[in-house]
Amino acid sequence: MEQYLEFNGIGKAFPGVQALKDISFRVSGGKVMALIGENGAGKSTLLKILSGDLKSDEGTVSLSGKKMDFNAPCEALDAGISVIYQERQLIPSVSVMENIFAGNLPKTKLGLYDKKELKKQAKALIDKFGLPIEPTATVGLLPVAYQQMVEIMKAYRRNSTVIAFDEPTAPLTDKEIDILFNLIAQLKEEGKVVLYVSHRMPEIFKVTDEIVVLKDGRLVKTLNTAETNEADLIKAMVGRDIGDTYSNLRRNDKYGDVLLEVNNLNTHVISDISFKLRRGEIVGFAGLVGSGRTEVARALFGADPVLSGEVKIEGKTVHFKAPKDAIDNGIALCPEDRKEQGLILWRSIKDNVCMPVLGKLKKGLFMDEKAKEELALDAVKKYSIKTTNIDKTVMELSGGNQQKVILGRWTSEKIVTKILILDEPTKGIDVGTKAEIYQMICDFAKQGIGVIFISSELTEVINVADTIIVMHNGHITGQIGRQEATEENVLAMAMLD
Amino acid sequence: MGSEKGLSKFLKSKMFTLLIILAALIIVFTVWSALLGKSFFTVDTLLSVVDLLVVTSFLAIGSGALLITGNMDLSVVSVGCVGGLFIVVAMKTWLLPWPVALIVTLVVCAAFGLINAVLVNEFNFQPFIATMATSSVFKGFQMLISWDAKTGAAQNFSYSNPFTKFLGTYELFGVIPFTVIIMIVAFIIYGVLLSKTKFGTTVYLVGGNPQAARLSGLNPKKASYILFANSAALSGFAGIVLAARTGQANQLALSSNMFTGLTAALLGGIAFGGGSGGMGGVFVGLLILNIFNKGMAIVNLDSYWAAAMQGVVLVVALSLDFSRAKKVTKIKKDTSQPEKIVETAGTGR
Secondary structure: OOOEEEEEEEEEEEEEEEEEEEEEEEEEEOOEEEEOOOOOOOOOOOOOOOOOOOOOOOOEEEEEEEEEEOOHHHHHHHEEEEOOOOOOOOOOOEHHHHHHOOOOOEEEOOOEEHHHHHHHHHHHHHHHHOOOOOOOHHHOOOOHHHHHHHHHHHHHHHOOOOEEEEEEOOOOOOOHHHHHHHHHHHHHHHHOEEEEEEHHHHHHHHHHHHHEEEEOEEEEEEEEOOOOOOOOHHHHHHHHOOOOOOOOOOOOOOOOOOEEEEEEEEEOOOOEEEEEOOOOOOEEEEEEEEEEEEHHHHHOOOOOOOOOEEEEEOOEOOOOOOOOHHHHHOEEEOOOOHHHOOOOOOEEEHHHHHHHHHHOOOEEEOOOOHHHHHHHHHHHHHOOOOOOOOOHHHHHHOOHHHHHHHHHHOOOOOOOOOOOEEEOOOOOOOHHHHHHHHHHHHHHHHOOOOEEEEEEOHHHHHHOEEEEEEEEEEEEEEEEEOOOOOOHHHHHHHOOO | OOOOHHHHHOOOOHHHHHHHHHHHHHHHHHHHHOOOOOOOOOOOHHHHHHHHHHHHHHHHHHHHHHHHHHOOOOOHHHHHHHHHHHHHHHOOOOOOHHHHHHHHHHHHHHHHHHHHHHHHHOOOHHHHHHHHHHHHHHHHHHHHHHHEEHHHHHHHEEEHHHHEEEEEEEEEOOEEEEHHHHHHHHHHHHHHHHHHHHHHHHHHHHHOHHHHHHHHOOOOEEEEEHHHHHHHHHHHHHHHHHHHHOEEEEOOOOOOHOOOHHHHHHHOOOOOOOOOHHHHHHOOOOHHHHHHHHHHHHHHOHHHHHHHHHHHHHHHHHHHHHHHHHHHHHHHHHHHHHHHHHHHHHOOO
């Protein structure tokens, strides 16, 4: 009997967002189906529904004609569906064979765990795939690619019918990718249903048979890989109407002299980064997650060690050992992860606003509480932060208001910010507040601040920034002005392989 | 809009909860001892309670301040013991004058604290593990300075001079022990330092989220180094005070106080994760622990019951705090719901 996986009218809403709407498609056994779309298109939500992590609001998932209704990931596993995520779900300190057979270890007649039998079975499986792995090796010590293989064997051992890969090649080297592709070919031959989520165009054309394109939670197109090309795919992924949000922005149109000059900056992650930022200019950094944008920001801010290269602020070469040095030189950073890196959630709005300028809020030996309060009240007023008082912990604020607290921190009257780095400032923020933040960014530029704006949302970078720098794999792969930038050409640079 | 002030703020504070527990304990023991025909709530009892907590208070201040940064020091007793032995050896064997002996002892202890800080900050050991290990190393150091080659064992030093006599036995107006005054002054100094100064504010912020604090220009390492050294120096001082009071210095000094300081700090509202609590809470926490022990002694409860009950009080006190934390987490969950979900929908893998 032929096996197949079918999505029928899948819909899923979260408060304020329709994450998926009316998704229907079918994947036959022995075929590899690519699932592509921009960040936020709904790929991960769909995978989570498939794996039983989330429940859909409407529609059904069926496997070979049988309706599936999962309440938990283990039920999906039992039904023969394995999703292999980027974050490996193995136990690193334990051997390969134990990981493969976790939850189903062979037992001796006495009910004890049969190590000999386990080793035999694991060896058979490893040999079947022709992999050079010892069954007794510790998983955590294997190269990343082989860890992934172990995970695939685990899925295979469970007799999974459906195996879904979530960006499997991201951490792999070219050679390792070949090993993975061989494995996928083998799965295909055995009639398994394979789903393949990836951002990388060349490999989509190499391994997949069909392609489903998602955009804003809807299925845009189902294509035959052999009958399409890269340009068409990108167009299908992007093609959306850009609203008035951007055309209504009051922008800064006068740039000043060069504020920041970066020449051949290298760290462990990024290489050869060079660019210039002028007073009043917004430089956007586009690229996929993990392309090194955040690392550029951290290196400039003195948060990560710099290996080589030159950074000049207003023509003067600077070296930062810690963020404090960068702050003293007029650089401010709103980090990517607000809660982990930006805020002290348990402390008050007041404390969070005053953090970098504590030294300027003293009265003799002691802190000047009154001055702290005034500074915090200023920020609350300036950015209309919604709160009843400034002693509230920032944990109690919404995401948008939390972001405003961080902005308030770097734009108070006690601090001179010349360069403001915003790393994903609109992440997880509702549409209305997003527009507010875009305007704030333009206002900063008007005040003569040089803004570095990092974002994974292509539309916003290319519409807010004056100059867009595109990164891929730790390198700058292109630079383009707002007038010339389109989602197509920027995406093409970001996916360059 | 503005700061929340006055009564309503106090009623919501952890300090209020602590004072209620303290009052409840006093009432329970007053009634209990009255039923047994004894009296609990007397000046004598209170003075003896305060007197009892002097030595541990220095451990608690050090551990407490360190715990605010999210660090823990299990080597306080070992270092304290070194403190007592070292100053006695310095004065008795090396014949150093007392001010020199005092300073050298405190410096040696602070250096031990810096060893902890290096392990935690430069080698990324968990504070729990680092200080457990150094605790044993410092024990070795105690052996070294108290070794008696003749008997082949660590020796007990009996020693007394005008300085130790004054420190250990002098009483102001014939009632208030000198060390109690030092303790009160220490609580005030550390309380003000933590709540009113830039350094104190930094300690709380660093403890709340070291990463965010660093990215805001603060120096989490510096705070950690200072407070590890401080915790060790204060432990050393506790050992000195104990040696002065008992006229003895040996390896067993302070040995029953491994967790007392930490317990008082936790009881006093300094959260395990760091970033909250204060010296007032630590003081009341110590009072609660000691009033409880004293009360148990007065009502003459068997010591195994006393030990078990002490655990119960701790669990009750901490669970009160926990229910508070839960409430805040609930608020957090509510406000962050839509956000988190957009993120799941938005990572787009």
